[in-house]
Amino acid sequence: MESDWIRLMNITRQEKLLLTQFAVDRANDGIIWLKPDGCIVYANETLCKMVGYNAEELYKMNIDDLHSSHEKYCTRFERLKKLGGRAILEGSYRNKLGYFIPVEISGNYLLFDGKEYNCGIVRDITNRKIIEEELRYKNIQLEKKGKRIKALSKAYVQAQEQEREWISIEIHDRIIQPLTSLFQQMQTVFSVDPTSERIVDGKLLVLVKSAIKETRNIMNDLYPSDLGRHGLVKVMNEQLLELENRTGIKTQLSMGFCVTIPHSIEVTLYRIFHEALLNIERHSHANNVLVYLTLSDDRKLIELLVKDDGQGFDLETILNNSKSKGIQSMKRRAEVVGGELFLDSRRGKGTAIEVHLPVKEMN
Ligand SMILES: Nc1ncnc2c1ncn2[C@@H]1O[C@H](COP(=O)(O)OP(=O)(O)O)[C@@H](O)[C@H]1O
Ligand SMILES: [Mg+2]
Structure with a gap:
């Protein structure tokens, strides 16, 4: 595989190493090599720019000085091994000025020449975090709006019920009650003086009775007082x-x-x-x-x-x-x-x- 690569590119093994180094140094993402105790043995240019330290400074540091976490690096390293050597996590690096940079780290366990390493690919996810935060904020606003609309609908339905109850009571007191007494008085008059029934329309009693019934129906449609009873x-x-x-x-x-x-x-x-x-x-x-x-x-x-x-x-x-x-x-x-x-x-x-x-x- 390796020899194919060298043959295809028509370069020597030494040139290949230099080319790889050149590419890694200029990779879009930060690249960092760590020993199991967290000592930094390599950092590419992107990583140096990201954290504001030069390579010499970084090589004197331990990743625990950079990666802010409640866990020591060696615990994470052991977990990486248990996970089969590959894992992605989100965290933050503290740069030279003391600011925290949100990063996504893809850890890769390597055993090379009998020695263990972790080759981390580190991506600055500041923009992603800003967008996530904006989305979270918008979702909260939407949720609040949704709750407000729900509360308004509820208040609207409650107000509608109250108004209907009020109209229904008004109809009862102002229309049904007078109509009922009119009906009763007509009944009394007609029973005391049967000739009076002939003076007015004979169906008058029936009409008044059906008016009372219809009005009761409207009242009931408006507010089902029977429901409570x-x-x-x-x-x-x-x-x-x-x-x-x-x-x-x-x-x-x-x-x-x-x-x-x-x-x-x-x-x-x-x-x-x-x-x-x-x-x-x-x-x-x-x-x-x-x-x-x-x-x-x-x-x-x-x-x-x-x-x-x-x-x-x-x-x-x-x-x-x-x-x-x-x-x-x-x-x-x-x-x-x-x-x-x-x-x-x-x-x-x-x-x-x-x-x-x-x-x-x-x-
Ligand atoms: N049980 C039903 N059987 C047949 N058509 C129905 C039935 N319920 C509703 N519809 C149809 O749905 C339409 C909308 O109903 P609705 O929203 O209650 O309004 P409306 O009764 O004032 O027309 C009705 O006009 C009718 O065409
Ligand atoms: Mg309808």
Whole structure:
């Protein structure tokens, strides 16, 4: 191999040695040869420039004077041997002015003429470290921004819930209550004086009654006060029954767990369920709806599945459509409490919405 090299270059063995020395001296990376005790026996020009010492000064030094580490060099040398003679590590060299230079050192164990050496290739990685530091800083900023956006979304959803609750209470106090007393007074008047019913439209009572019912429905859509009173499962059951009565779609609810969940998670589940039912009624043309409410095996997630056998839709088109506010709001609501929403739908194959929410709300 060696003789090939010499023959090809048409040079003598002596010239080859000089050429190798010349190349090593001017290599792009620093090159340093060390004895097992850390004494420096050779340093190329690049290394000298890197640390600010000349070769003569370096040959009087030990690598422990240069390489700042909590470990003595001999420990690293033994490890290098155990690792099969090659290892790369990051560290720092202290230059003549006392500044630290970040370096990447590639260690190579050599046994030459019965003596052990480590031939280290040392690369100044100051620029790499600056870039890494910039990236780290940018990542922290991004993480902070992400957290801020999450906190804002959460505050937005909470404010929305509070406002809806407030509007719902206002509707109850300012509209339903007067309407109910009007209804009762009309009933009394009509029962005391049956002729009065003929003076006004005979259907007036029915009209007022249906106005009260509709207003209650709006109130309930705005804020499910029944949720606090009767719990999620009862409210879900009632809504499925109402859907059946209204549309003829067969519904089935199955649930198999017993845990108390935070109000915010319950409201989120309800909102997503409610939107899913609205979509089924408005868009699906389904005959059957299945709702499963379960707990994940590790009991950390509540899983809600709402599945219909309707006409389905093209997922990509709908997900890229900014008008799909209902679906977007379901996703956002799930994410705000640290959960996830999965959507599966194909034309002619129905739609399935699956939500996984943490049993304990994440901050
Ligand atoms: N269960 C479903 N079955 C069929 N199509 C659905 C269903 N759910 C949603 N879609 C389709 O997805 C679209 C977006 O739904 P959504 O974001 O809730 O907005 P909107 O209900 O206001 O149209 C609907 O317009 C409909 O085309
Ligand atoms: Mg919708």
